[in-house]
Amino acid sequence: MSPQRRRRLGFAVAGWTVTFLLIAPFLWMVLGSFKTTVDFLAFPPVFVFTPTLDNYRQVLADNSFLHYTLNSTIVATGATALGLLLGIPAAYALARWRRTGIGVVLLLARMAPGIAFLIPLFVMFLELQLVGSYVSLIASHLIFTLPLTVWMMIGFIEAVPIEIEKAALIDGCSLVGVLLRIIVPLTAQGIAATGILAFIASWNNFLFALVLANEKTKTLPVAVLGYIGYNSIQWGTLMAAATFITLPVLVLALCVQRYIVRGLVAGAVTG
DSSP: OOHHHHHHHHHHHHHHHHHHHHHHHHHHHHHHHTSOHHHHTOSSOOOSOOOOOHHHHHHHHOHHHHHHHHHHHHHHHHHHHHHHHHHHHHHHHHHHHOOHHHHHHHHHHHHSOTHHHHHHHHHHHHHTTOTTSHHHHHHHHHHHHHHHHHHHHHHHHHTSOHHHHHHHHHTTOOHHHHIIIIIHHHTHHHHHHHHHHHHHHHHTOOHHHHHHOOTTTOOHHHHGGGGBOSSOBOHHHHHHHHHHHHHHHHHHHHHTHHHHHHHHHHHHOOO
C-alpha cells in the first residue's frame, strides 16, 4: 500500500471514529426510548430486546408536554427572529466601519458563562414583573442568539464586494436600502445558516428557562425534569422525551444542511 493510500485510510478511520463517538450518545438515547425499565437498567447492557412504544405513548398522552413544545417553539423562534433583526444591521456596521471594540464586547458576552447573566436578568425581570413571561425568556436568549448572529454575519457581509454598495449609493440608494436590497439578498444562505444555529442554541437552552419560566411558559429542556423523581427515574419515558426534543432540530439541520455548508464556506471566503 502506498503512503498516500495509507494516509487516506488513516484519515477515513479517524473520521469514522470521531463520527461514531459524536452520534453514539444520540443512538443510545433512541435505543433506550424503546426499552422497558428492566431492559434499560440491565447489566451488561441489552442490545437485543423486544421494543415497546409505551414510552412514546406516555409522552404523547401528556398534554402538558405538547404545551411545553409550543413554548419552546415560541421562545426559540422569537429569540432567533429578534437576534437576526438586531444582529444583521450590527454585523453590517462592524464589517464596513471596523468597530472592533463593540465586536470584542459581543464576543466576550458570547464566551461568558450564562450563569454570569442569570442573576442580574432575574432581578431586572422581577422588578419589571416579567418573570414567567415569554418576554423574559426571549430577551434572555438574546445573550446567545445575538452575538452568534453578529459574528457569523460579519464574515458573510465581508464576502460581498463593497463596490456593489458604492454603486448603489451613487445611484441614490440609502444605507438602509443597501442593507435590505443588496446585503440581505446576497447573504441569504448565510442568514439561513445563522438562523438555524441560533434557533438550536435557543431551543436547547436549559438554565435560563429553569429560573425565568413558570409552569405556563416552561420549555422542553426543563419539562424533562418532570420524569426525574426523588426516588426513581422513568428512564424509558425520559429517553423518549429527549428524543422528541432532539428530533425537530435534527430534522431541520438535515433538511437545510447544504445551505449551512454553503453559508459557512461563503463566509470564509473574504477579501
